[in-house]
Amino acid sequence: MPLPFSFPNHTPRALRTIRSRPLSEISGALGDLGTFLPLLTALTINSSISLPATLIxxxxxxxxxxxxxxxxxxxxPMKAIAAVAIAKHFSPGQIGAAGIFVGAVILLFSVTGLLSWFARVIPTPVVKGIQVGAGLSLIMSAGGTLRSALGWTSPSWADNNVWVIAAVVGLSLSAIYPRIPYGLMVFILGIFFSFTLLATSKHNLPSFGLWHPSISIPTGADWRTGILDAGLGQIPLTTLNSIVAVVYLASDLLPEVSTPSTKAIGLSVAGMNLVGCWFGAMPVCHGSGGLAAQFRFGARSGASIIILGAFKMAVGLFFGNTLVGLLGRFPKSLLGVMVIAAGLELAGVGESLNTERAWDLQGRLTGGLEEEGSGTVLTEEKRKQRWTVMLVTVGMLVAFKNDGVGFLAGMACHWTYMIPGFVERVREKYEEGRIRLPVGRVGRGRGTSA
Structure with missing residues (x-):
């Protein structure tokens, strides 16, 4: 949650921007909904989160x-946590525990200055491996649901394999025309079908109803599952992608606006989860990918997300509880493809692992290039090593459906590749006389006389 003190005044610029380009600001506000909506819908249907609390x-x-x-x-959404929660059908306590744990760790990193240290010691292949693994987990979970729940004409005219094919065709077209808000369009179509199905089956339609907050306190088992299965793997992803990288991207995209510090962004992420997760809200963060998407669709100031936030709060406060039934009838065919689209977007970050863009970004985050390379060009050997570390992270994460296992496996693989370099540095220091081996004390002490 943004800091309450030294509140900067960005209101004049926001007002000027919304007056001069209102449609662009509104369009930009919707840029990141392609990821937010499918994960929100899937977690709500699984009863992992509170819909009204998340919206509010x-x-x-x-x-x-x-x-x-x-x-x-x-x-x-915190995507690594969301992917595990969807795949494992987390309870509200388990996903809440994961979010609170990550919030607490990020708070510690922010107030102690450990953010820069963490960005330096966690290699890019491990971070990208967690992202790719989370994306593949989403795809596999959605694919399993589509296989088991749908036929060519069942369970209804609005939810079958025909709509899966149509949604996949639309997804392919959105790759050719990226400015089309695919996720929003499919979501609106799904909500229309849900309304129709509810109306024809004479179930209660959404109506006015104030939100009644309730607190969800994780149990001991919830803490263990949430932290080990999801929270541990989310930490490097949040630290690098949602805090450090977003600061540099903001300075690149909008240099005319004062760039926030990593500490301010870190405290914001920590505050959001240390407050909202106790009420059943979905764990959230700021993400560089979401910033890029909203900028691409036209957002240039805080006015865009203020408008979006006001709409979400109004819906959550006055209609939130009654919307659960509506989302419960959301076609699995459309939801599954939406989740697959989100998974593909997340998994796609692995493509840039060995590109100059990823290499330069890591250099900026750590104040220099990574320790395993030299210069600005990766050798073929280093490329293979980085690729292997990412694959180990992905493979173990997907195999065990556990972000923490993937993170530890990737780090172990990375450290293994560092052993020859470490041994070589020790040998060089020994040859230079900077390291001396311990020598026993011979002929000293008692008991040596004849």
């Missing part, structure tokens, strides 16, 4: 973020 708290965070930072910073 994420809307509040949107407003505070826009006011404090003056940037179109997104408030998006």
């Amino acid at each position: 708290f994420s809307g509040l965070y949107n407003i505070l973020t826009g006011l404090y930072f003056g940037l179109p910073l997104p408030v998006q």
Whole structure:
């Protein structure tokens, strides 16, 4: 949650921007919904989160973020946690525990200055491996649901394999025309089908109803599952992609706006989860990918996400509880393809592992190039090593459906590749006389006389 003190005044710029280009700001606000909506819908249907609490708290965070930072910073799901929660059908306590744990760790990193240290010691292949593994987990989970729940004409006219094919065709077209808000269009179509199905079956349609907050306290087992299965793997992803990288991207995209510090972004992420997760809200963060998406669709100021936040809060406060039934009838065919689309977007980050863009970004994050390379060009051997580390992270994460296992396996693989270099440095220091081996004390002490 943005800091309450030294509140900067970005309001004049936001007002000027929304007056001069209102349609662009509104369009930009919808840029990141392609990831937010499918994960929100899937977690709601699984009863892992509270829909009204998520809408209200994420809307509040949107407003505070826009006011404090003056940037179109997104408030998006913690994707690694969401992927595990969907695949394993987490309870509210388990996903809440994961979010609170990550929030607490990020708070510690922010107040102690460990953010820069963490960015330096966690290699890019491990971070990208967690992202790719989370994306593949989403795809596999959605694919399994589509195989088991759908036929060519069942379970209804609005939910079958025909709509899966249509949604996949639309997804392919969106890759050719990326400015089309594919996720939003499919979501609106799904909501229309849900309304129709509810109306024809004489079930209760969404109606006015105030939100009644409730607190969800994780149990001991919830803490263990949430932290080990999802929280541990989310930490490097949040630290690098949602805090450090977003600062540099903001300075690149909007240099005319004062760039927030990594500490401010870190405290914002920590506050959002240390507050909202106790009420059943979905764990959230700021993400560089979401910022890029909202900028691409036209957002240039905090006004865009303030508008989005106000809409989310209004829906959550006055209709949230009654929307659960509506999302419960959301066609699995459309939801499955939406989740697959989100998974593909997340898994696609692995493509840039050995490109100059990824290499330069890591150099900027750590204040220099990574220790395993020299210069600005990766050798073929280093490329293979980085690729192997990422694959080990992905493979173990997917095999065990556990972000923490993937993270530890990737780090172990990375450290293994560092052993020859470490041994070589020790040998060089020994030859230079900077390291001396311990020598026993011969002929000293008692008991040596004849």
